[in-house]
Amino acid sequence: MFERVVTLCIAAGFVGAKGFAIDASLIATDANACRSVPGSEWSHDINPEATRAVADYLANLDDPAWGAASEVIPKFVAPADPAAQWTSALRDAAFFAYANNYLIDVEHGIIMDVEATRAIRQAEVGATETMIERTELRFGIKPEWLVADTAYGSADNLGWLVEEKDIAPHILVIDKSKRDDGTFSREDFVYDAERDCYVCPAGADLPTNGRLRDDNAYAYLASVNDCLTCPLKSQCCPKSPQRKITRSVHEAARDVARAIAKTEANETSRRLRKKVEMLFAHLKRILRLDRLRLRGPGGAQFEFTMAATAQNLRRLARLTARAPPTIVSASVTSA
Ligand code: SF4
Structure with a gap:
């Protein structure tokens, strides 16, 4: 039913198929916190x-x-619904929840796909791949660009979007290389792609040791001799004998996202991203889906899909509705 409604929206010309937005919202489950047990038990x-x-x-x-x-x-863990996640991400008091993930077309806010996942970031970000692939498979539509909040800016997610799907990521990069103690950050080092090495502020080379780390990044190391005699050492690596920089295997994709972040188009797309937040607000405040009635991943997927179908039907009705013909009252006619 959901796919039939999306197909109707596409046929009516309400899907621009250029820009998509993605986000997740936590929905409480029908699980009693008082009856929960420690996960280890x-x-x-x-x-x-x-x-x-x-x-x-x-x-x-x-x-x-x-x-x-x-x-x-x-x-x-809630024994009655063990797939529900104990989370304190939204409220002061923790609760059991599932994540409702929406992929929308930003032109008219049509929901292109919906996916229930565990209420943890890895699962929510992983839904990006599931929903984009499924939308392409079911409707033959792949967006030119995707906007999302910073939670979706991991190197792996950006790498998949840029390198595998050729989708422009309007997503801020998650970058833990910035230092706030006054010493040089990675952005102070220049990457030389031809020689595959970084050049430090003092002009020394940091070649890679060629070993891929567990975090899918390569390390680039300065020579101990260069650093020990360097006048900039106190601003660079005051506590270690040499400076080390890491570079993700998806650094080129991260650079694409960084470049997009500086454009005017990015400002526009960030405003359009609000449409997915408005759909979640409508879901909770108007459709009153702030707590699930069904349990288990299948129950959550069913309720989320039904709700998304209702939201698309409502949008379709509003976009296609014509104003009723003006009724001339009897008094006006007789006059
Ligand atoms: S300490 Fe080493 S890496 Fe840092 S600027 Fe000096 S030579 Fe370059």
Whole structure:
């Protein structure tokens, strides 16, 4: 039903297919926090009456949107709905939630895809790939650009968008290389692509040792001799004998995102991103979907998809509605 409504929106010309926006919103689950157990003590055998939700949880253990999203044992588990995530991301008091992910076309705010995931960032960001691939497969539409908040600015996500999908990322880069202690940040070093090395502010080379690290980055090291005799050492690496810089394998994609961030088009797209936030606000305040009625990943996906269908139908009706013909009142006619 959801796909039929999107197809209607496309046929009516309400999908621009140029710019998409993506975001996630947390929706509380039907799980009682008082009956939760510490994650380290929970086992799927301890609550046999919650069969469907537990079976749904077990069936999705290897799914990157669910069990495989993180190996960290959650602080608390709701035995009635073990796939729900204990989170304090929204409120003062923590609660059990699922993440509702929307991919929208920014022209008229049509929801192109919807995906329920665990309420953790890795799963939400991972939904980018799922929803963009599915939209391309189902409707033959791939956006030219995608806007999202900084949470989506990981090197892997930007690399996938730019290198594999040729989609321009209007997303701020997550960059942990900036230093705030007054010493040089990585941006003070110039990358020489031809020689594959960085050049430091003192003019020395930092070649790579060629070993790929666990974080998908290469290390570039200055020579100890250069650093020990360098007049800039106190501004560069005061606590170590030599300076080290890391460079992601997706650094070229990160550079594309950095360049887009400086353009006027990026200002426009950031304003358009608000449309997805407005859809979530409408979902919670008007459709009153601030708490799920169904349990398990399947239940969450069903409710989120139904709600997205209703929102698209409402948008379609508003975009196609004609004003009713003016009715001339009897008194005016008789006059
Ligand atoms: S300390 Fe080393 S890396 Fe830093 S500026 Fe001096 S020579 Fe270059």
